[in-house]
Amino acid sequence: MGGTAVETLRESLRGEVLGPEDAGYDEARTVYNAMIDRRPAVIARCADVTDVRAVVRHARASGMDLTVRGGGHSGGGLCVADGALMLDLSGMRWVRVDPEARTALVGGGSRLGDLDHEAHGFGLGIPAGVMSATGVGGLTLGGGHGHLTRAYGLTIDSLVAADVVLADGSFVTASADEHPDLFWALRGGGGNFGVVTSFRFALHPVDTVGLAVTLWEPEHIGAVLRWYREFLPAAPETLNGFFATLAVPPAPPFPEEIHGKRMCGVVWCHTGTADEDELAKAFAMVGDPAPPAFHFATPIPYPGIQAMFDELIPKGLQWYWRGDFFDRITEGAIDAHRTFLEALPTDLSTMHLYPVDGAAHRLGPMDTAWAYRDAVWSGVIGGISAEPSDADRIRDWAVGYWDALHPHSMGGAYVNFLGADEPPDRVRATYRGHYDRLADVKRTYDPDNVFHHNQNVRPAQG
Template sequence: MNTSDETAVGGLREALRGSLITPQDPGYDAARSIYNAMIDRRPAAFAQCVDVADVQTVISFARDTAAELAVLGGGHSGPGLCLVDDGLVLDLRPMRWVRVDPETDTVQVGGGSQLGDLDHATHAFGRAVPAGIVSTTGVAGLTLGGGHGYLTRRYGLTIDSLLSADVVLADGSYVTASADNHPDLFWALRGGGGNFGVVTSFTFGLHPASTVGGAVTLWPVDRTTEVLRWYREFLPAAPDELYGFFALLVVPPGPPFPEPIHGQKMCAVVWCYTGDLSDERLAETFAVVNEPAPPAFHFAAPMPYPALQSMFDGLLPEGLQWYWRGDFFETVSDAAIEVHHKYGENIPTGLSTMHLYPVDGAAHQVDDADGTAWAYRDAVWSGIVAGIDPDPGSAEAIRQWCVDYWTDLHPHSMGGSYVNFIGPGESQERVRTTYRGHYDRLAAVKRAYDPDNLFHANQNIPPAPD
C-alpha cells in the first residue's frame, strides 16, 4: 500500500467513520501492538472500523488498490496473521460489544470483542458460551478456528453454539450466514478460519453456566509419567460435567501457590466442574487427584465462571514473546509420555508450557461429524507447546524448545492441528492436513465467496481452480 499517495489515503480517511492510523500518527505503535510481542510488523495503515459500512469501505479500497489486507480482531494470533508489513489492516477492535437476548437465550457479539466481554455479559444471566481459557482471546479468531475451552466436554466446541454470522464478503456485499442462509458459507466459517470474509458479528446459543467448580492440581514434574498414564484413562471416561486440561509448567511466584513450590517444574491438571457444587460432592469429585501420585498442591472451590476464565490473565498479559505449535491426539501413547516427561524436565523459562485440552464429550456427540469445517471430531485432545517469556533475548531459546518438543511429539499425533495452533513458518501442507477430507470443499467455498483470494493473510485455503 502506497501511503505516499495522499489522495488515496485521504479519500479512505474521509470515507471512514472510524480512524485511519498511519506511521505518521501518534497512535501507530499502540495500534500495531498485539498479544505476541515476537511479532514486529509495520503495516502501512490501520483502518479502525466502527460499523459494517466501514468494513465495506475498507474491503472495497483494498480490492480496488490491490493493497495487501489483513484482518485484526482480538489480536491473539500467535503467528501474527492479523498484521501485514506495508499493507492495510482492517481493525475490528472498535466493534467490541455484546448483546444478550434472554428471551431467545442467545447472544450477539461484535467482531472485535474478547472472551472477557462475552463472559461478563452472559454471566449476568447465568449463561455462557464454551470458548477458551484466557479472557483476552478474541471471539472472532477463536470461533472461526473452531473454538474449545473449559465447557467443551459439557457443551461442545464454540462453533457448535454458533447460530449465525454477519459477514462482509470480498465483493463488499453483506450477508448473514446460517444453517438456512448461505449454508455452505456457514459450514466453512465453523472451523475454516478467516478465509471467507470479515465477520462483523456472531450470534451464539447460550448454555447454563454460572458458578463452577474450579480446581488446580500440581504434581512434581518427575511424576509426569504416572500422572499422564492416569489422566489419559481417567478423563475420557469421566462424566462430561468434568473437564481438566493437562499441563507442564513452572509454578508462578504468587498465590494461591505456597512459597516452597514457587519456581518448581510441575505437571498439572486445571479443572472445571459443572455438576453439583456442594462441599461433599466437590470433595468427592476431586478425591481422584490422589490416585496417580500425592499432589504437591491442590486447590478446589466454587467460583464464578468468568473468574476461572480470567485466572491466567495476570500471568499472560499482552506483550510477551510467544512461539507455539500444536497437534491433535486420539490417545496419549507411552512413547508420547516419554517425550512430555523429557521436555517437561527442561522447560526453558518460567512461563513456557504445554497443554493438552480435551475436545471429547459433547464435542463428539454431534449428529454429523462432517457438519462443520472442523475435521477432527475423533480427536480427544488438542495439544499446544508454547515457548513464552517477557525477554526478547529469550526468543530463540523458547522457539527452539518448542520446535524440538513438537518435532519429537508430532509422530505420536493424528497429523493435523487446531488451526489456531499452527505456528509461524509451518507449511501449506499443515493447513491441508488440518482439514483432512474437508479441504477440497473448503477450497470450493473459497472460490465461490473469495475467488481472488483477497483474504489470504491467514492459514490460507486458496480458491479451487475453475
Template sequence: MNAETLEALRNAVRGPVIGPEDSGYDDARKVYNGMLDKRPGAVVRCSDAADVMSAVRAVREKGLELAVRGGGHSGPGLGIVDGGVTLDLAPMRWVRVDPRARTAQVGGGGLQADLDHATHAFGLAVPSGTVSSTGLGGLTLGGGHGYLTRKYGLTVDNLLAADVVLADGSFVTVDGENHPDLFWALRGGGGNFGVVTSFTYRLHPVSTVGVGITVWPVERTREVLAWYREFLPRQAEDLYGFFAVLNVPPGPPFPEEIHGRKMCGVVWCWTGEMERLGDALAAVQEPGKPAFHFAAPMPYPELQSMFDPLLPPGLQWYWRGNFFDRISDAALDAHVTHAERLPDGLSTMHLYPVDGAAHRVGKDETAWNYRDAVWSGVFAGIDPDPAKAQTIKEWSVGYWEALQPHSMGGGYVNFLGEGEGEDRVRATYGDHYDRLARIKREYDPDNLFHVNQNVKPEDVRPAPQQ
C-alpha cells in the first residue's frame, strides 16, 4: 500500500480512508477479538452504497486484498486483512421500520442493538443472536440463530431482500424473484458473494419475553444435560433455552455465594403468555434442585443485551463449533470431562437449539445445510489476559475434538475457528457446496471476496488431454 494507492482510495470515496500513518489507525483496525493484531494497508469507512461500489472497483483495479467488516465480531478476524483494504461498514448503521408491513431495512453496518431498539418501539423483532453488539451482516450471512429461532426460525428464514455490491462494483437488489440464486447463496453462504449494503427482514410480534437463568453445580452436568436433551425438544416452540457450562460471573442476578463457581445451566426465553412463565419453567427442579433459579418478564432488547457487560470488545477469543442432532450418552461423558476442566474466567460452552420453526424450512431453500440439526454447539475460550490465550485455545480445541465424533460433521459457519481449513468449510456446506461454487463462479469468478470461510469458484477449465 503505497502513497499513490492510498490517495487513489481517498479520491474514490466520500468516507474517510485511514492509513498506517494516520491518527486513529490503531482504533480503526481493532476488532472484537483481542487475540488478533492485523495491520491493514487502509481502512475505508464507507458512508453509503456508492462508497462501497467505488472502493470495490478501486481495490479490484489495484489488485489488493479485500476484507469486509460489519460489527467486527468474527472470531477468526475475517473483517480485517494484513496489508490489504478493510471496507468498514460501521458508518452505515441506519434502520427503517415499516410497522404496517412488519418489515425492517437495515444498513450493512447495523448492529443487533440498532435493530432491536428500532423494532421494539413497535412491539416487533427479528430472530438474531444473543449479544447486542454483534454485526447483523456477518450474523445474517452465516444463517443467524438465537432466542427466537424455535418460534420464528433462523435470521435468514426472515430475510426478504438484500442490496449487494458485486465483485465488479455493480449494484443489485436480490430477493426471491430477482437474482434468486444469489439470494439463496446469501442465506447462509457467508461473505463470499458481495458486500451487502442493506438487509430487509420480516418482523414478528415480540415485545416482553419471559427470561430465566437456572444453574447447577458443574458436578451435576451429566444429570442436567441428560434431562435437557429430552426436555427441550418436546416443549412448545414458545420455550427456548440454551445449555451452557460457565464460571458464575460476580454480579447480579447471581448471589454472592456462587460467584466464581463452575456451573452448568440453561438460559431461557419464553414468548408465550407471561402468566404461564412459571409453569413453563417448573420442570427445572426435575434434574435436582438448582443452585440458583431466576425468572422474570423482560423487554426483549434487555435480554438481547444481558451478556454485553461480560463480553466487551478486546477480550481474547478462540472458538470452534459443531452441529448435533442428538446428545448421546458417550457425548455426555465428553461434556462432563471438559466442563470440569473449564478454565477460570469467561470461557464457556453453549448448545443453542436450532429446531422448531427452523426445521419447517426445506433443506434446499437456503444455503444453510443442516436443517435436521437440533443444536448448534460452540466451544469458546474467552479471557481478558493475553497470557492465557494458549490455555483457552487448547481447552476449546480439546472440547471440540472430543465432541466431533458425536457431531453431524459440520458446524455453523460463524463458529468456524481460525485455521480450520477448506475441509471444514466443505463439511459445513455439505452437498450445498457445489451449488455455492457455481454461484460464486457467476458473481465472483476471480474470488475477490476470499477473506472469509471461502467457497472457491467452480473450476470450469477443461481436463488436460491424456
C-alpha cells in the first residue's frame, strides 16, 4: 500500500491509521493467540461508523484484502492477514444499558467484560463466553455459549438487532423486521456478511451466582463421564456445568498438593441460588460418580465467574484448537478422553465440553443460522503453551485428540472453535442444511466475497 494511499486513508478517518513504520503498529497487529504473527499493510482503528464505512470503501476502491478485528480473540487469527488492510473496531468499545427495557446497546469492538460490568450494575446479563477478554462481536456472530446457556440460551438468542456496514460501504440495521434474512444469517453465520458496528441485546436477570469446581482423579474419568452425561441434561436449567480435562492450576482455591496434577472436573454455575447452605445441598451429588479429589463452592458476582480464567490463560500464549458438537458421550469418546488426559502436553492444555441444551433447545433448527439445536455439548480441545518451541507438540496433541473424538461427534463444530487450517468441507458440515441459504444471503449482501477472512461461506452462483 503506497504512502499516498495511506495518507488518503488517514485524512478520511477520525481514528488512528498505522503503517509498519509507525509506533504502536506491532502492538496493534498482535492478537490473543501468539502463534499468529502476521503483518498487515495498514491498520485502521475506526472511531465510529463513518470510519468503518470509509475503510470498507477504501478496501474496495484500492483492491486491498480486508480483515475485521473485534476483540482479536480468534484462535486462528482470522482478523489479521499479511499485506491486508485491517479494520480494527477496538476504538468502538462501549456499552449502554437501558434497565427499564432490559436491553444493552454494545459497540462492535467491546469485550465481554465490558458488557458484563455494565449490565451487572443493573442485575442483568446475557449468556456469552467464559472469559471476559473475548470480543462480543466474534463470539456473537458465531452463536455464543457460556455459563448461562442452559438458563437463557445462546448469545444469539438474546440478539434483538445489529447495525451493519455492508460490503459496498452502505449501512443497514438488521432485525426480525428489517433485513430479516441478514438478521437470520448474522445469528451464527460468522463474519461473512458485513461489519457489525453495534449489537442490541435483550438482558436477563442475573446477579450473584453459585460457582463450584469439582475435580476427580484421572482413574475416575469413565465413572464421572457416565454420570455427567445422564445427570446434567436432566438437571434444572438453572444449573450449568462444563466438563474438562486439565492440569490443576497453581493458584487459589486449589491446594498446593494438587497443583499440576492431571485431573478431570466440572466447572459449575448455579443461577438458582447463591446461598452457601443451599449451594452445599445443591452440590451434594458430586460424590455420586466417585469421591472428589477437590470440591469448592462459593457465591460470586456474575462478572467474577466470567473473569476467573483471564489470569490463568492471558493474551500472548501459543494456542491451537479444534472442536466438534456432541449429542451423546459414547464409550469410545470416554476412552479418547482418558488417553489424551494422560498425554496432556502442557499444564495449560485442556479440553472442555460446554452444555448447549436447556434453553438453547427452545428455538427451532430453522430459526437461526446455528444449525445444531439438537447438540447437547460443544467441545473444544485447546493445546496451549507459553513456549513457542511447544507449537508442534500442542498442535499434534490437539489434532490427535480430535481425530480420536470426531467419529463420536455429530460431524460439525461451533464455528468459533474451527481451526484456521481445516478443510472447507468443515464449514459446510458446521452449517448442515443451512449452508445453501447462507450462500444465498452472502450473494445478496457480499456478492464479491469481500469478507472472506473468516470461516468462509462463498456467495451462491447464478
